[in-house]
Amino acid sequence: xxxxxxxxxxPLDGFxxxxxxxxGGFGEVYFAVSDGGKEVALKLVRGDTQIELRGVAQCLNxxxxxxxxxxxxxxxxxxxxxxxMEYIAGEPLNVILNRHPNGLPRELxxxxxxxxxxxxxxxxxxxxxxxxxxxxxxxxxxxxxxVGDYGLSKAIGSSQRTAQTHSVGTVHYMAPEISTGNxxxxxxxxxxxxxxxxxxxxxxxxxxxxxxEILMKHLTTPPDLSQIxxxxxxxxSKALAKNPSQRYASMTEMARAVEAIEAxxxxx
Numbered sequence: 690x691x692x693x694x695x696x697x698x699x700p701l702d703g704f705x706x707x708x709x710x711x712x713g714g715f716g717e718v719y720f721a722v723s724d725g726g727k728e729v730a731l732k733l734v735r736g737d738t739q740i741e742l743r744g745v746a747q748c749l750n751x752x753x754x755x756x757x758x759x760x761x762x763x764x765x766x767x768x769x770x771x772x773x774m775e776y777i778a779g780e781p782l783n784v785i786l787n788r789h790p791n792g793l794p795r796e797l798x799x800x801x802x803x804x805x806x807x808x809x810x811x812x813x814x815x816x817x818x819x820x821x822x823x824x825x826x827x828x829x830x831x832x833x834x835x836v837g838d839y840g841l842s843k844a845i846g847s848s849q850r851t852a853q854t855h856s857v858g859t860v861h862y863m864a865p866e867i868s869t870g871n872x873x874x875x876x877x878x879x880x881x882x883x884x885x886x887x888x889x890x891x892x893x894x895x896x897x898x899x900x901x902e903i904l905m906k907h908l909t910t911p912p913d914l915s916q917i918x919x920x921x922x923x924x925x926s927k928a929l930a931k932n933p934s935q936r937y938a939s940m941t942e943m944a945r946a947v948e949a950i951e952a953x954x955x956x957x
Contacts, residue, residue, distance in 0.1 A: 700767075704723050704724070705721060707719070707721055707722060710730070717735070718733075730777070731772070745762055757828065781827065783825045786824055792889050793888045793889070805822075819838075822877055822881060823880065861895065863876075864933065865908045873933065878933075879936065886929070889917060890917065894912035924946050924950075
């Protein structure tokens, strides 16, 4: 994996880069240490930055134990934009799921889902739709769920139809209504339902040979709930409804439904 900068460089005043830790469509992420000794992640934002940076700016003041904290938005002497954020040493959920092809222990799936739901409910309460919930954006650090990459999110009700929206989200987790340009908070409820399904079974409910095939299944195919533990059937039936108005009215409501599944019942 080739990065623009190498260890020891200081492209952004106040920080020394230690190593590159990730690359994506929106730029590069580095592990760095501030001059004051604080470990941080620095995201170099590339490409069409307007949407990303507007989302980041909205999220700078959000603080929740289940969110990866965004500390600052800075510009270097080249004019490149950087996001200064919390460094998470823990693994992403997709890596953990790869080690559990038949799903996680039910009590663990329940606990981690509730951490995810609390983070997303907090974003929604502040007018933010995550829009890109998937296991690769959910981290486990010291047993604590941390939801990241919500800088892609937009304010609820802001301009929806842009070319950028088509690259937002991963098809396995995309709600049916995204195909019509609807990016309400219900898309996060649907994605959270897919993630809960995957944590319980080890697989996603809709798969296929192409993005188009998977998207069509989101639109038309009922999810196969035959491998889902009985106590989770009502929750997933509702969360994965094709019609957003038939899903949970809020992430808080969905979390309450999962909380109501007794720890003893969930572990059986």
